[in-house]
Amino acid sequence: MKDVEVFFVGRANAGKSAVLKELFGLKTRVGRRPGVTRAPVRYQLDSFTVIDLPGIGFRRGLNGYRRVLRDVIDGERHKLRPLSLGVQVIDGKSFLEITERHFKPLDVDLFEYLLDSEIDPIVAINKMDKIEEPEASLDKIVSLLGMLPPYKQWADRVVPISAKQHDVAQLRWLISHRLQGMKNKNRGKPLV
């Protein structure tokens, strides 16, 4: 499926580089500082393209970042580029900590922004190895993202992972499942 792009987005330090390394063996780390805006980087794999979007720094927020995201999202909409599947990587541990301090994690805004942009992202909740009471924590995270718990009913969208413990099999499966779905949906459609 060469005509599909899978883009990865998340806050700086969410573990996006670690996830891309685990999933595809990509070495995306180039000694950059978190939050520094880079252009999206594309990696052509055998069957699709992976786009690594820069990590969003918490200081600048989502506003300054929208142009970078729009480039990927609008590119698809205007048929400049192929269909894209979005994967949002969240640091589950820090998400919960921010929430405990009564702040709204930036990840919530990002998730809403993707939905508003008609991207139905896969949400990979990373660093599960650092989270006690995973079930209750995941229920809390999905409800803060605006979905009704239990999190298990969102299995086609939300997937707990730990890049550090090489536990990304479920995410890998979900990506290929979604890609298959996109392929079936577009089968037989005219090209223009």
Ligand code: GDP
């Ligand atoms: P990025 O900025 O989103 O690309 O984040 P990195 O992949 O560079 O990871 C940021 C930090 O989180 C690094 O210190 C990683 O070792 C750590 N990290 C990434 N994934 C995990 C995980 O699943 N569990 C734990 N405990 N740490 C992780």
